[in-house]
Amino acid sequence: MSDSLWQDRAVVLPWLKGRWEYLLELKAQNRFPHALLINGPEGIGKACFALALANYVLCREPKGGAACGHCRSCELTNSGNHPDLYLLKPEEPGKPIKIDQVRELTSFIYSTAQQGGYRVVILDPADSMNVNAANALLKMLEEPGTNTLLMLLTHRLGQMLPTIKSRCQRVDMPPADISLATQWVATQLEVDAAEAAQLLVIAHNSPLQALSYKQDDLLGLRAKVLKGLADILKNRSSAVEVAQSLYKEDLELVLGWIYSWIVDIARSSENQADPELLRHADAKNMLLALARKVSSQKLYHFADQVQVARKDLMFRRNPNKQLLMETLLTAWYSLPRPN
Missing domain, CATH: 1.20.272.10 (Zinc Finger, Delta Prime; domain 3)
Structure with a gap:
């Protein structure tokens, strides 16, 4: 299981607000990295966090720590058709990301952004890259070009090559706060707090997986x-x-x-x-x-x-x-x- 239920939603879930504010502060200080290794437990919302960050970076008029939702760039991201956003996943669930898939990134990474801002790549899960694919990504991590952001998502940090990890700024996502997660699951599923708490126990404190237990x-x-x-x-x-x-x-x-x-x-x-x-x-x-x-x-x-x-x-x-x-x-x- 993963963040699959929410992976197409650009939202920062309540227990990840601290990490969101940290990254936005880096950007405000012009210290924003070109590559992020977003690491954390499965099912806590890394995919929707990454998509929200992509939307924010691509937005032409972000306001109040979020994408404006109204500019041309936001319209494109909301429709799933932004030409400067590249989502890289295995061709089939459970399969590796292959070297040919990574090589296809080259023309995207080194082209001019069509909307005149950032180019953003999300690899999910990055730990599914085989060795050849990971090595092919290294050059892009070393020389990504200006206004480029690569986000590598993983819940299996030990499977990532040291050379990949050393070229990214690591952002560790914390486990979901029990109180926040219980309230959130209860609201999403329209159940009482006791049932939400038991679902979280079963799902090893993974809120999105807790939803899957009920919905799937x-x-x-x-x-x-x-x-x-x-x-x-x-x-x-x-x-x-x-x-x-x-x-x-x-x-x-x-x-x-x-x-x-x-x-x-x-x-x-x-x-x-x-x-x-x-x-x-x-x-x-x-x-x-x-x-x-x-x-x-x-x-x-x-x-x-x-x-x-x-x-x-x-x-x-x-x-x-x-x-x-x-x-x-x-x-x-x-x-x-x-x-």
């Missing part, structure tokens, strides 16, 4: 995963059968849930299986039962297995997804059982 029926997928795990523990289904039903889903998301449930089990088991320490209300009964039975050694070993599998997926090592799930779910089955 990710709660349905989550319920399917929980049922599969419970069925394995109760011998209603085998690990192989559940793996078969899940391996085609978004496994980064699924394994993120499983890892967060492990953390809940560990937190509770270290405190005499205290139910008050379980944050995931939708999985409370199963997690509490495991907290009373599972050994710390088994739990931490399983947590390590899940993390290795997540890294294989994140770094696109092309694991056999069905085998990966079969292995993890077999280990899940053994958690409450003696060796």
Whole structure:
């Protein structure tokens, strides 16, 4: 999951106001960089922040710390047809940004801005560039030309080449403030604060992902995963059968849930299986039962297995997804059982 629901909206979400003001102050002091590496947790609004900044930079008459919304440049950005704004993404979700895509930027970067102001490029996610694509971008970062702004968005800073990072000014986006995020999610979804808070727990404090849970029926997928795990523990289904039903889903998301449930089990088991320490209300009964039975050694070993599998997926090592799930779910089955 990402900022996809809001990536086409130019807006600065409440918890990012401080970063917005910081960048506008740099611009007012004529210290605005030509390349920004916008880094932060997934689903906090980096894409819409970058688009808002692009609109501000391209606007001919910005007022009150925002684009005016009325000039010719703003009309073009609002219609999605600004000739001086270039959005670079993978050709398909989950695929890398290729060298040919980066090379196509050359004529844009070194041309004259058609509206007479800035040329702006947004790469999202920048960590999806393969090595060749990243190397092709280096020259543009070193010699971008005047009035050029490149914004590289990432939630996986460790996957960015050091040579890329060293040529950008890094802007770290903070995690969403819990109070602001809860109020915002509640307003967007028209739910009460308690439901918004639980959605944020499930979504690891990612407000945009919390919206996705409700709007894209990710709660349905989550319920399917929980049922599969419970069925394995109760011998209603085998690990192989559940793996078969899940391996085609978004496994980064699924394994993120499983890892967060492990953390809940560990937190509770270290405190005499205290139910008050379980944050995931939708999985409370199963997690509490495991907290009373599972050994710390088994739990931490399983947590390590899940993390290795997540890294294989994140770094696109092309694991056999069905085998990966079969292995993890077999280990899940053994958690409450003696060796």
